[in-house]
Amino acid sequence: MRPPVAHHHPARGASRRPSRILIVEDEKRLAVSLAKGLTAEGYAVDVVHDGLEGLHRASEGVYDLVVLDIMLPGLNGYRVCAALRAAGHDVPILMLTAKDGEYDEAEGLDTGADDYLTKPFSYVVLVARVKALLRRGQGAGSPPVHVHGDLKVDTAARRVFLGEDEVTLTAKEFAVLEQLVLRAGQVVSKAEILEHVWDFAYDGDPNIVEVYVSVLRRKLRAELIRTVRGAGYRLEAGR
Numbered sequence: 001m002r003p004p005v006a007h008h009h010p011a012r013g014a015s016r017r018p019s020r021i022l023i024v025e026d027e028k029r030l031a032v033s034l035a036k037g038l039t040a041e042g043y044a045v046d047v048v049h050d051g052l053e054g055l056h057r058a059s060e061g062v063y064d065l066v067v068l069d070i071m072l073p074g075l076n077g078y079r080v081c082a083a084l085r086a087a088g089h090d091v092p093i094l095m096l097t098a099k100d101g102e103y104d105e106a107e108g109l110d111t112g113a114d115d116y117l118t119k120p121f122s123y124v125v126l127v128a129r130v131k132a133l134l135r136r137g138q139g140a141g142s143p144p145v146h147v148h149g150d151l152k153v154d155t156a157a158r159r160v161f162l163g164e165d166e167v168t169l170t171a172k173e174f175a176v177l178e179q180l181v182l183r184a185g186q187v188v189s190k191a192e193i194l195e196h197v198w199d200f201a202y203d204g205d206p207n208i209v210e211v212y213v214s215v216l217r218r219k220l221r222a223e224l225i226r227t228v229r230g231a232g233y234r235l236e237a238g239r
Contacts, residue, residue, distance in 0.1 A: 018044045019064040019134050024054030024080065025096065026072050034067065037123055038130065051075030058084055063091055065133055068113070070097035078111050085112035085171070090158060092133040093171075096121075112171045136175075146181045148235060151224060153181045160220075167219050172197065176212045180225065180235040189232035 021038055025031035026049045035045045046063075048054050051072035058066050058080070066084075070077035081093055093112065098119045114136070115129050146153045152161040158174055160167045169177065175197045180188055190209045213233055217225055226234045 018042050020044045020046070020062060021065045021067060021130070022054070022057055022063045023047045023067045024049075024051065024058070024072065024077070025067070025069045026050060027069070034123075034126070037127070041127060043130075049073075051077065051080045055080045055083055058091060059087065059089065061089065061091075065130060066091055066093045067130070068093055068095050070095055081113050082111040090171075092136065094126075094129055094133055114171050114175070146184070148181065148184050151220065153177065155181075162220055169216075169219065173212055173215055173219070176209070177216055177220075180233060184235045187228045187231045187234050192232070 021043050023031050023034055023038075023045060025034070025047070028049060031047045031049065035047050038045050046057065048057055052074040054066075054068065054072065055075060057063075068077045068080060072080070075083075077095055077097070081095065084091065084093070092114045094115045094117060095113045096117050096119060114133055117126060117129060146155065150163045154160075155178055158171075160169055160174070160177065176193060179193050179196050190206060193209050194206055213225055213227075224236055226236055228234055
């Protein structure tokens with residue numbers, strides 16, 4: 001029998017249909033504090049304290065965002081995130097961790113997380129990340145399918161095809177490609193990609209953009225993404 005989940009409901013006067021957030025955090029004092037703060041922001045918040053229960057809850061498909069700690073009992077955050085993505089769940093995931101370093105961040109993002117926040121963090125920064133991920137999850141209303149030569153990107157289904165072959169991308173790889181696709185033929189700066197994909201509060205190494213562009217070139221075709229020295233990157237229309 002699974003343990004009960006702690007529910008936090010928004011105060012009266014909040015939106016009638018608040019976004020639902022699941023917090024998976026074993027540090028109970030922090031989890032409760034985050035839940036109270038996010039509830040005050042108008043969100044409906046549930047809290048669980050171990051990875052396996054977090055996976056069960058997130059798999060129900062009722063949440064608009066998952067705030068997921070990495071160091072969890074039962075099942076760590078990396079495995080929870082990877083399992084959700086493997087099962088086809090595209091709920092935005094914000095990973096929390098006391099660990100620091102580019103390797104940890106890359107590992108978290110490569111399992112399909114959408115963003116990453118290292119403890120200790122400012123609550124204001126966390127709320128900004130949450131709001132940005134929820135906005136991104138709601139979509140911007142642009143046409144869902146973009147075709148550029150033999151490259152086809154479906155932003156609604158989050159699928160990418162090169163010719164007849166589907167190309168599998170992580171959530172972050174797709175987000176970087178999406179920024180280039182939405183402005184195909186134009187130069188998109190590294191700063192713009194950081195702002196839209198990692199959000200304004202990101203304080204890590206800006207060269208992370210180069211890492212993801214390199215991965216995209218390897219998975220797609222090198223000549224599809226052109227480097228414009230000193231300016232940024234441009235998606236070529238192709239043949």
